[in-house]
Amino acid sequence: METSPDGVTWRTGATRRPEACGNDVVRLDADEAVRYVRMRGVHRKTTWGYSLYELGVYGTPAP
Numbered sequence: 267m268e269t270s271p272d273g274v275t276w277r278t279g280a281t282r283r284p285e286a287c288g289n290d291v292v293r294l295d296a297d298e299a300v301r302y303v304r305m306r307g308v309h310r311k312t313t314w315g316y317s318l319y320e321l322g323v324y325g326t327p328a329p
Contacts (some may be wrong), residue, residue, distance in 0.1 A: 267292055270302040279303070300325075 269279035279300070280292040294300060303323050307316040 268304050268306050269294065269298070269300040270271075271299050273312045276304070 267278075267280045267282075268276045270276045277297075279294050282290050282292060303321075305318060305321055310316060
């Protein structure tokens with residue numbers, strides 16, 4: 267997962283490489299100001315691409 271405060275500058279917020287399917291919960295540092303979040307696939311498990319059912323982002327909006 268990558269995060270950005272402005273949609274231009276991106277940094278790696280978390281890296282997950284699960285061996286099996288399932289739910290992954292990724293938590294970011296509470297003091298990090300993030301406005302944009304994107305999932306970046308690096309290695310496909312199948313020839314058909316990535317399978318992402320749902321991506322949710324929860325938090326408190328900055329003032």
